[in-house]
Amino acid sequence: MSNPETDPDATLAFARHDHAHCACDTLARAEAEALRRGARLTPVRKRALEILLEAHRAMGAYEVLDRLAADGFGNQPPVAYRALEFLVDNGLAHRVRRLNAFAACMHPGEDHAPVFLICRVCDAVAEAPGAAVRVALDQAAADLGFAVERANIEALGLCPACAGADQNATA
Amino acid sequence: MSNPETDPDATLAFARHDHAHCACDTLARAEAEALRRGARLTPVRKRALEILLEAHRAMGAYEVLDRLAADGFGNQPPVAYRALEFLVDNGLAHRVRRLNAFAACMHPGEDHAPVFLICRVCDAVAEAPGAAVRVALDQAAADLGFAVERANIEALGLCPACAGADQNATA
DNA sequence: CTATGTATGTAATATCGTAACAGGTCAAGA
DNA sequence: TCTTGACCTGTTACGATATTACATACATAG
Ligand SMILES: [Zn+2]
Ligand SMILES: [Zn+2]
Ligand SMILES: [Zn+2]
Ligand SMILES: [Zn+2]
Secondary structure, rough: OOOOOOOHHHHHHHHHHHHHHHHHHHHHHHHHHHHOOOOOHHHHHHHHHHHHOOEOOEEEHHHHHHHHHHOOOOHHHHHHHHHHHHHHHHOOOEEEEEOOOOEEEEOOOOOOOEEEEOOOOOOOOEEOHHHHHHHHHHHHOOOOOOOEEEEEEEEEEOOOOHHHHHHHOOO | OOOOOOOOOOHHOOOOOHHHHHHHHHHHHHHHHHHHHOOOHHHHHHHHHHHHHHHOOOEEEHHHHHHHOOHHHHHOOOHHHHHHHHHOOOOOOEEEHHHHHEOOOOOOOOOEEEEEEEEOOOOEEEEEEOOHHHHHHHHHHOOOOOOOEEEEEEEEEEEEHHHHHHHHHOO
């Protein structure tokens, strides 16, 4: 369905790609989504999102805060935490609990079930499509009479590039 | 297969049950597993596990520490973190990242893929069997060439009891 | 203009987690 | 026996993450 040439795709996170375009495009979709929701993507919030979009990795709140402060915004923790909370609440970013960090959402407005794949070598973070995982999770929960409202599905392991490098080094 | 009369089962976490027996039995299996692995379940470590086993919920490291200190063990953070790390490393407890907390493993020695179901009302934490979820996760990761080594699958929602109470209150 | 809701800034503090080092125990090996 | 080394426990000190409370600014509706 999706065309890698024109469409940002989950598989891109671990692959070489035109990330400037990838980030710019995702930001545009995030702005559209904010507009649709009537959520105000103010300067701090937009800047925070831009910072998260700079790479396919998760950033700690204090790291984001330093960047915001350098850009003339406040330099106290709530500045970062509030902007990040806004982004998460509006589906423009996700919290990666395993890393105590935040990552820009690559599919804003799509009502998706994100699965985070975290490379333990290069720290890259990919947001994989997790609909099937979520279905299995809902089923497992339903078996116990539990109703899932929010889920964190996070995996630590090796991305394709680092797995390849590891094999080469071992061989 | 499993008989609820004799066998602690995942479904028990959210149900009324003889928890004294449940905890005692789980502790015995944990001790057996430690023995099998040649891991030394020393007094602090055993006491930490007992504390975690007191209820089907997750406890913060400092909460465990307070309990350990009251029992005459050290009262500095590393005391608790080391004991908990030992338990996690040896499969006798799990870390619940969403809560920055730890929970006793209900299936020590079974090589299982735990899924944590966290009730946002009563704070109960159930360790559900997650083999199917893990399979779906591995598949989603494999689609991107990612090899999963460790995973955290955690869901927040309503347990059966609290869902029932909620319905009653709303109605 | 003024009231109201929302957004931002700051100070202070709470909570969670680790590094580094000191002593104690115990068993293997000189 | 004495020593060595592995492992466990304890303490100090600190670093990292997150929130509460309050003050200020800014919009816009009445
Ligand atoms: Zn990209
Ligand atoms: Zn997303
Ligand atoms: Zn029980
Ligand atoms: Zn378990």
